[in-house]
Amino acid sequence: MRLLLTSDTHLPKRAKRLPEALLGELAAADVVFHAGDWVDTATLDLLLSRSRRLVAVYGNNDGPELRSRLPEIAYAELDGLRFGVIHETGPARGREERCAARFPELDVLVFGHSHIPWDTTAPNGLRLLNPGSPTDRRRQPHCTYMTATLDSGRLTEVRLHRLPPRR
Template sequence: MPTRLLLISDTHVPARAKRLPDRVWRAVDESDVVVHAGDWVDAATLDALEARAARLVGVFGNNDGPALRARLPEVARFELEGLRFGVVHETGPATGRGLRADAAYAGPGDGRPELDVLVFGRSHIPWDAVTPRGIRLLNPGSPTDRRRQPVCTMMTAIADAGELREVELVPVER
């Protein structure tokens, strides 16, 4: 059965926004799995998402303090609908990102990477690319801090029978 995903990162509540936008909460309610790629900034956002999301997978980011780091891993891995996902906050500069991801998630030595999809954050810049070895790299941007982007963003996708489809970058009004 298809699984609906919401990908978010760099929420920075309350540093960049007082709360998550209503559009994000609607997407949480519509999703089977919410993935947060770090920089929550406060534990209240984690608490709220844990209480409301059907399933939440998250990691800590560089702006997350000891309370969040005690509750969240630096890297998360999970399987869903035949796909192997990884979540991390930091992947480094855009240049060479695909090669670094291939090296970091090389797999058992049979040439196949250990992940099918890597969700990451940090830059606030949306990203959708495939590494030379076939890992799909997704950065949903930020729903609260657009930085150099025209709008704030998040991503939605469907995982179904070993395929990730309908990956959509969704604008978010604050």
């Protein structure tokens, strides 16, 4: 099963549209995760129309319309692996322990907010993934998103994709 992870798209504030590379991944993805800060409903509608399955939440920059359509925390069980999606997890320091204590039932937590790619595993085995942002790199060298493969209940081939600079 092919997974696509993204967050913090901030359209149309940070970019006019999603990058072509990310849009191209939609066709190959069995499940798309979006960890909030959409800003516009058009991006949500686009991903809903082009995704086989979307697991998504709202972020701190999302207004009432997005909040009425999306949860603060989303859950999905895929091939026996338990996923959670949330926008914000707090400061980087202590993140693994804090998230492991808050989400002891999960195997993978997808999050956003910082625009900083993150891939770590908590002492209890919880995998924490932040795909960064495909449209707003902030202090990072590149805009990013992630893909992964889910095979026989194992998350494999987790890959961070760096996008070329926008013109």
